[in-house]
Amino acid sequence: MSLFVHGRLGHYLMNEANVDGAQSGSATTTASGTEGEQSQGTEQQQQAADQSQQQAQQEQQAAATVVPESYAFANLPEGYSISEEQLAAFSPVLKELGLTQEQADKLVAFDAQRSLAAQEASQQQAIEFRNKQVGEWETALRGDAEFGGANFDANVAIAQQALAAYGTPELSAMLSESGLGTHPEVVRFFHKVGKELGEGKLHRTTTEVPKTEMTIVDAFR
Known part of the structure; x- marks a missing residue:
């Protein structure tokens, strides 16, 4: 191949390279511009979302x-x-x-x-x-010279008979829940009633009070 051909071919190749380079540079510039616009749009959307979230938080705090x-x-x-x-x-x-x-x-x-x-x-x-008070009352009854000792269980049974004869289920429940059923004076009272009941001194079976009997009010006048 002659020097003339080499020269013309080299000139042709150089021209082709310039054309391709110009086109490539133009494409790069266009792509870069598009990416920049997309990035700017994303940032604006993120800013808008952040502002909306901040506003919602402020409203929530204000309501709270x-x-x-x-x-x-x-x-x-x-x-x-x-x-x-x-x-x-x-x-x-x-x-x-x-x-x-x-x-x-x-x-x-x-x-x-x-x-x-x-x-x-x-x-x-x-x-x-x-519970402490009930325990003390029972100890006092068991140690009582007249009521307690060897006769304690028998005396309690007599008091229970009087409660069963003249009391009500409500009274029994109250005495049990409050602990007053173990109070020495209460037990002695029912024991006395039970003894008179056993001896036949108490035999009235009606709630009607005879006119000859005094009421509690009359007794304290």
Whole structure:
């Protein structure tokens, strides 16, 4: 191949390279511009979403800090209640403190827990005191020279007969629950009634009181 051909071929190849390079550069520029527009659009969408979320949070916070005109407490624990009078009494205090309904609910829940715990402790103390008192009364009866000792069980049986004859199931339940059924004076009273019943001194089977008998009121005039 002659030098002329080589020269023309080289010139032709160089021209082709320039054409391709120009086209490639133009395509790169176009693609870069498109990606930039897409990125800018994504950022704007993200900013709009962030602003919407911030606005929702601000509205939620504003709603959470609203002090209600009146407070209402539902779903209170069992055994704990708030009367209308109590609600009317401390509602102004809650409003003065600027408490929301949610904050007031937390305060009431705390008071309910404290109140129920104190109530349970008081009931337990009452039970312990009752059991201690009953034990002391029974010890006193067993040690009584007249009622207790070897005759204790027999005397108790006589008192129980009087309670069965003249008492009611409600009276028996009251004496048992309160512990008064073990009180020495109560037991002695029923024991005396039982003895008179066994000796035939008590035989009336009607609740009608004869006119010749004095009533309790007349006896203390």
